[in-house]
Amino acid sequence: MIIGKDIIEQHNKNEVENFNSDFAYLSDKLTKSGSDVAEIVNKIADFQVAIPSWALGAGGTRFGRFSYGGEPAVLEQKLDDVGLLHALTHSAGAVSLHIPWDIPSDVSALKESAASHGLIFDAMNSNTFQDQPDAKHSYKFGSLNSVNEDSRAYAVEHNKEVIRIGKELDSKSLTVWLADGASFPGQLNFQTALSNTEKSLKEIYAGMPEDWKLFIEYKPYEPNFYSTTIQDWGTSFMLANACGDRAFTLVDLGHHLPNTNIEQIVATLMYKGKLGGFHFNDSKYGDDDLTVGSIKPYALFLIFNELVYGMENNKNNPYPAWMIDASHNIKDPLEDLLQSLEAILIAYAQALLVDQKALKEAQLNNDVVAAQDILQNAYRTDVRPLLKAARLQTGAALDPITAYRSLKVRETLISERGWAKATGL
Numbered sequence: 001m002i003i004g005k006d007i008i009e010q011h012n013k014n015e016v017e018n019f020n021s022d023f024a025y026l027s028d029k030l031t032k033s034g035s036d037v038a039e040i041v042n043k044i045a046d047f048q049v050a051i052p053s054w055a056l057g058a059g060g061t062r063f064g065r066f067s068y069g070g071e072p073a074v075l076e077q078k079l080d081d082v083g084l085l086h087a088l089t090h091s092a093g094a095v096s097l098h099i100p101w102d103i104p105s106d107v108s109a110l111k112e113s114a115a116s117h118g119l120i121f122d123a124m125n126s127n128t129f130q131d132q133p134d135a136k137h138s139y140k141f142g143s144l145n146s147v148n149e150d151s152r153a154y155a156v157e158h159n160k161e162v163i164r165i166g167k168e169l170d171s172k173s174l175t176v177w178l179a180d181g182a183s184f185p186g187q188l189n190f191q192t193a194l195s196n197t198e199k200s201l202k203e204i205y206a207g208m209p210e211d212w213k214l215f216i217e218y219k220p221y222e223p224n225f226y227s228t229t230i231q232d233w234g235t236s237f238m239l240a241n242a243c244g245d246r247a248f249t250l251v252d253l254g255h256h257l258p259n260t261n262i263e264q265i266v267a268t269l270m271y272k273g274k275l276g277g278f279h280f281n282d283s284k285y286g287d288d289d290l291t292v293g294s295i296k297p298y299a300l301f302l303i304f305n306e307l308v309y310g311m312e313n314n315k316n317n318p319y320p321a322w323m324i325d326a327s328h329n330i331k332d333p334l335e336d337l338l339q340s341l342e343a344i345l346i347a348y349a350q351a352l353l354v355d356q357k358a359l360k361e362a363q364l365n366n367d368v369v370a371a372q373d374i375l376q377n378a379y380r381t382d383v384r385p386l387l388k389a390a391r392l393q394t395g396a397a398l399d400p401i402t403a404y405r406s407l408k409v410r411e412t413l414i415s416e417r418g419w420a421k422a423t424g425l
């Protein structure tokens, strides 16, 4: 299924009147308070988030999967689904592949298909957290950190293979997330595990082309429940520094212990120019991988406030690679991703409204009440008309979920593809 611009234009006609009056009101209000509305709308229109190939099927990851029907059975169909999201929102202009689930059989056809949807291939993801059916060595007791030299070498070689595939697709980065750790005290020597991991990452880094970046993701626990070798941002930061200038830390929102001050971690990493990648999701308890903004929207706003500050002030930090990393089993995965994209752009737009000058002044005067008010003024603004203005500008749907439903996208996908389950998770 392909959604053409004309179909979206037709759909927007029904909603443009309401939009016009909402936008006029907000635009007037923001202009009076000193915001450059056109610039904010342009920034929202430019913001692109990568969709991971594993989020397009009905997820559920560790537990049961309840198929939604019309799931993409092959890589080409996964790209088509991201193409649908991009057509509806114009903010999902990239796809993030996972090897070995997404090994392309025909690279040039896949690149052609991506180009036709206006998509690029963002960070490649390796997988050394499970054994493949034809595996020559096991990752049961670790991969890059393993005490077994063969397993370590096998995991390094897998990452090099992912880089080779990524090069063919014009990707420019590799994300490494490791499940490596221990479930019981005494199982691992912490220092040996860390030293093995550092050596393995350096080998992978040395195998990257000059214009590639390495993103090192961290996570405190799960699937190992006693220790994870790369457990926190500090460990990731240390390893990135050991690898070199093109290695960075990747922050995944769900990979923190409850109540961690993630916005402060973002600020600390950007201060040192080491925040390379960012995975969006939301959680109540652990790595729940829920829809972005569904549980803690204010926390998301505070994080974006630091990201916006960092993008403006830390020129030594590269522009971060954004990706949604969520997966669950009770929503239509495409509707879920549309909701996530909306939440991300809302938080971004709110952060763009923060009066940085007034905030700085309040901080210099230790005016705590004013500082809080400045942040919450921005947070409590309904910025949705700004998102709609950006979509209208780029030819996307004013209300993507309404459009998705009225265009009967899921029904069409089911009739085209049947009830096959997506590959991957």
Ligand SMILES: [Mn+2]
Pocket: 177, 217, 252, 279, 325
């Ligand atoms: Mn992640």
